[in-house]
Amino acid sequence: MKKIISIFTLIAIVIACKHTILEPGTVGNSGGGTGGGSSTPTDSICFQTEILPMYQSYCASAGCHNSTSRADGIVLVDYTTIMQGIIPGNPTNSKYFKIITNNKMPPAGSPQLSATQIALIQKWITLGALNNTCPTGCDTSKFTYTSAVQTIFANSCNGCHGNAPGSGNVYLGTYASSQAYISANTTLFLKAINHDATLPAIQRMPQGTKMSDCNIKIITKWINAGMPK
Numbered sequence: 424m425k426k427i428i429s430i431f432t433l434i435a436i437v438i439a440c441k442h443t444i445l446e447p448g449t450v451g452n453s454g455g456g457t458g459g460g461s462s463t464p465t466d467s468i469c470f471q472t473e474i475l476p477m478y479q480s481y482c483a484s485a486g487c488h489n490s491t492s493r494a495d496g497i498v499l500v501d502y503t504t505i506m507q508g509i510i511p512g513n514p515t516n517s518k519y520f521k522i523i524t525n526n527k528m529p530p531a532g533s534p535q536l537s538a539t540q541i542a543l544i545q546k547w548i549t550l551g552a553l554n555n556t557c558p559t560g561c562d563t564s565k566f567t568y569t570s571a572v573q574t575i576f577a578n579s580c581n582g583c584h585g586n587a588p589g590s591g592n593v594y595l596g597t598y599a600s601s602q603a604y605i606s607a608n609t610t611l612f613l614k615a616i617n618h619d620a621t622l623p624a625i626q627r628m629p630q631g632t633k634m635s636d637c638n639i640k641i642i643t644k645w646i647n648a649g650m651p652k
């Protein structure tokens with residue numbers, strides 16, 4: 424009973440605080456899965472499209488915290504496993520957040536999460552660490568590298584492809600490197616992000632969960648337009 428009450432209290436607090444905690448123009452949804460979808464409210468963080476891709480990309484690569492490698496017994500592949508180290512409303516005491524902020528993870532030499540990405544995770548925990556998917560109006564009107572694609576790569580790909588030479592020798596850490604790789608391998612790239620059935624599972628990107636249709640559309644539009652910066 425106590426637990427039920429505390430859950431309701433927490434929900435009430437989250438609802439009550441929503442509009443005071445978050446001011447428009449902060450990290451909000453622009454950091455994430457919708458490519459800056461303007462129709463999603465800026466006062467909620469979407470776990471499935473904004474937070475999960477970062478944990479999968481920066482923590483769950485082969486040899487680390489995916490379901491087969493389980494480094495240190497830790498798996499970070501979905502909501503249930505990530506919540507083993509998250510305390511809703513309490514980022515400071517959340518193990519799987521603290522370890523990122525004290526520079527222990529990802530390990531030195533691996534691509535690191537940016538301050539913006541860390542702030543987004545913090546905000547998600549502060550707002551109750553919900554397992555939510557935001558109903559997105561898919562906004563594909565912004566599809567240049569700096570307005571959309573860069574953030575998608577940063578969140579969904581660069582835990583593995585953010586430091587040269589990158590997993591599978593694919594380095595997506597800069598505009599120039601992304602542009603060069605994709606120009607030379609356009610068909611393969613598009614197949615990989617569409618999880619094309621003709622590719623072996625290991626080459627479907629990101630490995631594991633496919634990106635949102637919206638993000639795939641944005642990247643495809645960007646490529647078809649000649650990859651504008």
Ligand code: HEC
Nearest residue numbers: 480483484579580583590591593612615625626628629630
């Ligand atoms: C968890 C780690 C991880 C993430 C996240 C990831 N990749 Fe990869 N990627 C790999 C590995 C490992 C390979 C090499 C696969 C192989 O053995 O061929 C690879 C290969 C590729 C390839 C070459 C395909 C091929 O023939 O091998 C492309 C293109 C690619 N990734 C694009 C992406 C894009 C775009 C994203 C983000 C949307 C992404 N990857 C996210 C690990 C990752």
